[in-house]
Amino acid sequence: MSVSIARVSTASASRYLQQLAKHWSHKMKVSYSEQEGRIAFSNGSLLEMRADSETLDVLLTVPDGEDVAQMRDVVARHLNRFAFREAPLTFDWRAGGAAI
Template identity: 55%
Template sequence: MSVETRASVPTVSGSRYLQQLCKHWAHKFAVAFDATAGTVPFTNGAVLTMTAEAEVLQVQVTAPDAETAVSMQGVVARHLDRFAFREAPLAFDWSEPV
């Protein structure tokens, strides 16, 4: 059974960060994205889904287990903070893996 965790990240630049992150990972993974939504399937079985809203970037990690979910939370946060260096660190209010 997969584990899901989500975060609402306050930023007015969600669309830009979503696209930068998807382009960054496109050389390694089968990424799909546009200006408002993106999906990144990782080789460890985790899937990152992002949706850019006006002032929030919705981030969801679906993983095969809780350990992978927590690990991927860190990977996603570190990468997004790198692209958001002007306003980093971003505030990730991750829900507990369920």
């Protein structure tokens, strides 16, 4: 398993979290509230998000054998699509191990 963490600065974190969760809810197992979201991908990857008034914290867990860079890109591209007014958002991905 590879764990990637990013803290994205945006005052619209809750809105983007909810839009992404709703967007993927017809394809994947999704649970979310205004502050937290969890999306399970069919390849075994897991996206967890937490929103506050200034940031969106993103934790992406990718199983061994899957392309970490591609999964990071999928998440960033989709969030940027919803954040078109302020895109591109800055994703400073780093390896991590702690849950958000």
